[in-house]
Amino acid sequence: MATAERLFYEEGVRAVGVERILREAGVGRASLYRHFPGKDDLLVAVLTERDRNWRAWLAARVGASDLEPAELPLALFDGLHERFAAMGFRGCAFINTMVEEADPDSPAHGVAADHKERVITYLDGLLRDCGYRSHEVLSRQLALLADGAIVTALREGTPDAALRARGIAAALLGAADREETRQEREEDAPARM
Template identity: 35%
Template sequence: MAKNLHQRLLDAASELFYSQGIQATGIEAIVKHAGTNKMTLYKYFPSKQDLVIAFLRKRDTDFTQWFVENINHKADLPKDKLLAIFEVIEEWMAIPAFRGCAFINATTEFPLEANPVHQLSTEFYDKFKNYISGLAAECGIAQADNLAMQITLLVEGCIVSEQMKHHSGSTHHARQAATILIDTYLQQGG
């Protein structure tokens, strides 16, 4: 039962943090949504920040697993996987509950770099960039980290663009730019 209650609290907080924002979501709303009380919440999460960190860690695990599985389902070759990133991102952004990237949103709510919430968000994008760099290296691109940074910037731009205006078409344009970048790196001999 304790594990179920812990999970129920985390699920309730995750849903509310993502849909309404972290700062805008109070503890009262979370416990009401979870069907419990503050005392129980604080038993599992000593502070709201602990709950926010648990939310982001869960989001990291869940999103990364979903993302990589979808990339692997859509493509076999590393270059094709690099381009499939934009197809997978577009599918994610088409979900009706899409409210942007939880990590980008968290950094806007916690802008100080020393804040643990901000740091977790930065770590997520570092891992994302490293994943892309690994695919670029598998393509034989010597400057894999440079390409990874450029593709990461394109993805981040897509997400923010779509968050501001749904059906923006940003992934189509970003994929075009990524194709040019990848081909340029490959033509330069990696």
């Protein structure tokens, strides 16, 4: 799976055949087909695992952030900036898959689209927990900014798109209606006494 993930990401799903995966992974055809009936099944498994890892990375990135609660959703863009600057950045594996597997009924397209919805769901929960009243709308706006930043970073070959998207996201959050979180109320309580 690791070899398939690397090759699919570096070269594209359609450009990489089963023979190439077998050769580079050093496994036999029977071994591959014992676990995956075909290339499409391998791709779905790769994307499913990548989705799990990507969302765990995002949650860890947000959890490790020292941003104030109102700014915590901006950790997404800080993390994207780091990813865009990494060697070998080739865009979003899920966007790339949806482009190559354009049929929405394709299992791989479905896994990629589900990933995007899971990210939106995560952002929605984060925004809700941060006290944003319009969290449903904001989560989709931030996801749109993130996807746009990914494509722009790939096109421009620079991580700066994440910073520009972060600025727009900060403006959206700054204009949004928000209530104080319990943590903020507890932190402010001694100052009120």
